[in-house]
Amino acid sequence: MPCQTCGDAPSPGTDTCPRCRTPYGHPGVSPGLPTYPVRGIGLAAAVAVGFAAVVYLTVALAPVLALPLAEQAAADRDADLLLGAAVLEGILSLVFFLVQIAAGVLVIIWTWRARKNTDAFPGALPSLGVGWSIAGWLVPFANLVVPARVVANIARDTLWRPTRGLVALWWSAWLLFSIGDAWIGLDDQWEYATLAENPTTAAEFTGYVDYYRGAQLRYLVPAVACVVAAVAFVVLLRRISAAQQDRLDRATAAGWPSSLYPPAGGPYPPQPVTPWSPGVAPEQAPVSPPVPPQPGGTIGA
Template identity: 30%
Template structure:
């Protein structure tokens, strides 16, 4: 019987060690919570806008309605600024976290990454491929980060990506409706569509938090567990 082979570094990468994703993961999750707060503010603004536009569409007039309409427009613009600010801040930290866990995934399992490393960031910004590359990259990271003897299912990642895509298209549809709205009734419909979009964005952010925390936890635990043991041959 031959002697047991020594356990290599992670997945056979000489001297490679993963870097902790815990700090970035917590920061990304916290900022995703800020996105949820901004979306809740936007939902309130959508409801106010929808109610005022509905009154105007029903023929309700008077200075009170016009004052409410002005306040609704100001509220809607403020919600938009809050959403954009939260999104940009979250995007910066989230992409830093994603890059960290992607590099770690190569340490754990260099042969398990189906896309080049550059797509980890670029895949979000290139039209068309951004509809599926980030999901594929996340799944590769997910599988590579799991415990050596464990391969959790993809339901959480797939659910997050589905809801994110729905919210993305719903937002674009709502923006188009707002640009084209030339009556109070059309504005009410646009506000209703934006309410749908913001609600889905909240769900997507909640699922994104769960994905971030799960991958962060899996990588932390896998790093602590050390390299996969190699059984004796004989």
């Protein structure tokens, strides 16, 4: 019988599929363990991650848009134009923050579901518990390593082929983006704080022009890293989601109904009740023999 998980022909001398580590004759999904759909949440997370990358590119290019305003402000000695440039950067940064939060929430939900599903996959060998699929993103210092390990385990137990290169590319680019953006942002804030709050002289206006001119390429490296990390993660996310959903669908089509995979906390399918067998006489409680009435035992006797 071919492997019910990957469909490979059985190998002689072994009871386990060498490709996906599923025992021969065992369904691709262990009955009775909860599983969760990942196609919809995976698509939502992929869209959010891609949109966040696009928004960050506009943030990185904000100095290019603000430079003409600063030059016009210096020519006209009009500080209101500088205020417009600052408002533009502030709005773009706020939009990116909100989109990043939404993408982070969706990615965490997807990671937890995908990791939880691997518990129902025979042959899966996760090295970290399910709780790390959430805590790994939130705990300081752990979030520098744990999310990559969790996703790498999910990919290995879902795709049955090497994915270390793609995971390494995604996580290296993500760390470069996160650290580079934070470092450049702090330096950017310090330099902006040295500018005159209410410029009046030509030198003070020129300071703003020089600031925006120097900031044009400042975010180039984090911007490229952001795009690379987003593309690599979306590829991983889509491949894992499609493979897991296909595995769940095949298990259902093979005769393992979805009711065998209740969500955490229920509701669970009703269990059959064994009927009473007519060939076995039901036991009856012993009955005491009647006691004859005794004289004087009743009032008025």
